[in-house]
Amino acid sequence: MGxxxxxxxxxxxxxxxxxxxxxxxSHLTELDTAIGDADxxxxxxxxxxxxxxxxxxxxxxxxxxxxxxxxAMTLISAVGGAAGPLYGTFFLRAATSPTxxxxxxxxxxxxxxxxGLDGLQQRGKAQADDKTMIDTIQPAxxxxxxxxxxRQSAAVVLAAARQAAHLGMKHTIEIEAxxxxxxxxxPHSIGHQDPGATSAYFLFETAAEALTTFNSSGNSSERAx
Amino acid sequence: xxxxxxxxxxxxxxxxVYELAAQxxxxxxxxxxxxxxxxxxxxxxxxxxxxxxxxxxxxxxDGVLVLMDVxxxxxxxxxxxxxxxxxxxxxxxxxxxxxxxxxIVAALHAGLGEPLxxxxxxxxxxxxxxxxxxxx
Numbered sequence: 363m364g365x366x367x368x369x370x371x372x373x374x375x376x377x378x379x380x381x382x383x384x385x386x387x388s389h390l391t392e393l394d395t396a397i398g399d400a401d402x403x404x405x406x407x408x409x410x411x412x413x414x415x416x417x418x419x420x421x422x423x424x425x426x427x428x429x430x431x432x433x434a435m436t437l438i439s440a441v442g443g444a445a446g447p448l449y450g451t452f453f454l455r456a457a458t459s460p461t462x463x464x465x466x467x468x469x470x471x472x473x474x475x476x477x478g479l480d481g482l483q484q485r486g487k488a489q490a491d492d493k494t495m496i497d498t499i500q501p502a503x504x505x506x507x508x509x510x511x512x513r514q515s516a517a518v519v520l521a522a523a524r525q526a527a528h529l530g531m532k533h534t535i536e537i538e539a540x541x542x543x544x545x546x547x548x549p550h551s552i553g554h555q556d557p558g559a560t561s562a563y564f565l566f567e568t569a570a571e572a573l574t575t576f577n578s579s580g581n582s583s584e585r586a587x
Numbered sequence: 588x589x590x591x592x593x594x595x596x597x598x599x600x601x602x603x604v605y606e607l608a609a610q611x612x613x614x615x616x617x618x619x620x621x622x623x624x625x626x627x628x629x630x631x632x633x634x635x636x637x638x639x640x641x642x643x644x645x646x647x648x649d650g651v652l653v654l655m656d657v658x659x660x661x662x663x664x665x666x667x668x669x670x671x672x673x674x675x676x677x678x679x680x681x682x683x684x685x686x687x688x689x690x691i692v693a694a695l696h697a698g699l700g701e702p703l704x705x706x707x708x709x710x711x712x713x714x715x716x717x718x719x720x721x722x723x
Contacts, residue, residue: 401631408630435636438666439625442596442632444659447666450635485662543658 364515366465367573369426375572376433377417380410382564393557397544401443402557409441409449425464430457444542445558448486448495455481468516471573472506475523479503492540493551495562502527502566520570527566534559589703590617590645591693594638594655594664595686596631598623604654604690612694617645633659635666642667642679650678650703652693654710656686678703684710 383390383406391403416436423429430453438450456478461470479499488494490501505526509519534556539545544556591608595601601622609618621641624632633655642651653664664681671679680703682689693710701709 405632408627412626438635438663439637440627442624442630442634442659444662446632447635447659447662450666485665 364468366462366467367471367516369423369429369464371573371575372426372429373417373423375569376413378568378572379565380413380417382568383407383410383561386560386564390557390561393555393560396554397539397547397551398557399443399543402445402561405441405443405445406561409437409446412436412440426461426466427457430454444486445561448482448558451481451485452478452499468510468519471516472503472510472519475499475503475506486541488541491537493534493537493544493556493559494539494541495556495558497534497537497556498527498530498559498562498566501530517570517574520566520574524566524570527563531555531559531563588615588617588647588700589649589697589706590619590642590647590651591690591697592638592641592645592651592653593618593620593622593686593690594633594641594653594660595620595622596633596656596658596660598628600656600686604687607687608690608694610694611691611698613698615700616694616697617647618694619645633663635663635670638664638667639670642671642675646675648678650680652697652703652707652710653679653681654684654686654689654693655681680704680707682707682710684713688713688716 387403387407390406391400394400394402413433413436416432420432423432434450434453434457437453438446441449456474459470459474459477466474482499483496486494488496490496502523505522506519509522535553537552538549539547539551544551593601593604595604601620605618605620612618619641621638624630624634625637645651655661655664668676668679684693689710692713693706696706696709
């Protein structure tokens with residue numbers, strides 16, 4: 363099965379995610395200006411700054427479930443647009459998935475992403491090909507499940523997720539929006555990449571980086587803390 | 588007597604609708620508002636936890652009607668309902684009524700002591716009342 367993924371790695375993952383979103387604020391704004399109301403970049407940046415604050419304060423969080431709930435509540439309160447309840451639901455539902463307390467094995471990690479995806483679909487009621495974050499997250503979770511079934515390592519499972527997420531994000535360029543503000547544009551939404559699918563891609567990009575590295579500089583001090 | 592909650596992306600809009608509704612409601616009807624984000628009054632958006640607090644603030648045994656503006660207000664209100672204990676969730680209703688007209692009509696009917704479903708039906712009927720008759 364390999365090593366378990368610890369709460370320290372989850373924390374590093376979400377710090378990396380917050381940083382990646384903040385770096386890409388203007389890119390997200392550009393994408394949302396083309397087909398939406400131009401607020402995804404600023405909303406996500408505001409949410410991520412709050413998340414960074416929360417992650418600094420909560421360095422000692424007991425278990426992964428509590429940690430993910432805390433992430434969810436921060437995003438629900440700080441993001442503002444539709445992304446707030448959507449990302450909030452993703453993490454809130456992921457938090458209900460079984461863990462070993464302060465770590466998860468690869469089966470549990472994959473299941474956690476599946477719980478998050480299912481919650482997201484219930485909340486937003488979007489299907490694949492509606493040109494939303496589902497177009498990134500659904501193929502990524504399916505790729506994780508397929509790689510897990512093929513008994514691959516965590517690194518391979520998360521690399522597969524990242525690759526599928528990337529393809530899914532790029533696929534949103536080709537399709538017409540059926541949900542959200544972009545759906546008002548109908549066929550004119552074709553040719554533009556979906557901003558929500560883009561911010562969701564960074565979740566998998568940073569997961570592939572942070573959840574598969576075990577001995578980064580911060581780890582020993584975190585363990586001592 | 589039921590309670591009313593006004594949800595808007597804008598704190599200013601929520602406050603304004605609250606004032607309009609309160610004027611119609613009389614003293615017995617509890618009305619609360621959840622406009623904008625908790626930590627940033629200027630930012631536009633909705634916050635499920637703020638909506639949850641607003642529901643709890645006006646909680647009545649007869650129930651609470653939630654009136655919302657557009658888009659993610661609905662998703663945030665759905666989340667707030669899911670955070671309520673089961674017995675309260677059953678007495679809490681999200682309305683399809685237009686925010687301004689719906690809040691005024693709901694305040695009037697709530698002030699008359701009507702039950703939750705009746706107040707909501709009256710508020711939602713505001714959708715089909717013309718404001719202006721062209722050509723007369």
